[in-house]
Amino acid sequence: MHKYQLIVSPMPEPDIFRALGDPTRRAVYERxxxxxxxxxxxxAGFAISQPAVSQHLAALxxxxxxxxxxxxxxxxxxxxxxxxxxxLDWVARYRAFWPQKIEKLKDLLKDMDx
Numbered sequence: 001m002h003k004y005q006l007i008v009s010p011m012p013e014p015d016i017f018r019a020l021g022d023p024t025r026r027a028v029y030e031r032x033x034x035x036x037x038x039x040x041x042x043x044a045g046f047a048i049s050q051p052a053v054s055q056h057l058a059a060l061x062x063x064x065x066x067x068x069x070x071x072x073x074x075x076x077x078x079x080x081x082x083x084x085x086x087x088l089d090w091v092a093r094y095r096a097f098w099p100q101k102i103e104k105l106k107d108l109l110k111d112m113d114x
Contacts, residue, residue: 015063016087024048025056029079032066036078 019025024046031037031045039057043050057077060066064083069076 015059016065016083019059019063019065022056022059024052025060028053028056029060029065032077032079036069036076038074038076040074042077 020029027046028042031042039050039054042057043053046053057066057068061068061077065080066077066083067080069078
């Protein structure tokens with residue numbers, strides 16, 4: 001039996017990084033930040049086909065970043081804010097280290113200037 005136990009914090013779902021790693025998906029996500037939109041309304045803002053926009057929306061939906069609402073034959077997409085929670089939690093854990101590292105960097109740069 002070991003005296004120490006390694007505690008590993010889970011990383012956010014890789015799908016979040018994969019989904020937001022694509023510039024077109026980020027742009028689709030940004031467009032949805034203004035409110036719910038249909039696929040046709042989203043397509044109008046991009047120089048890509050409707051099937052391509054639908055594929056990007058499917059990836060965002062699979063990552064939990066967007067949700068959909070069906071109204072007849074139309075599908076409307078919206079941001080699901082809770083989808084970013086794992087990513088925000090992951091960033092928050094490391095935020096505590098940033099001020100100390102920045103101060104060390106400032107000291108190093110000051111020493112280099114002298």
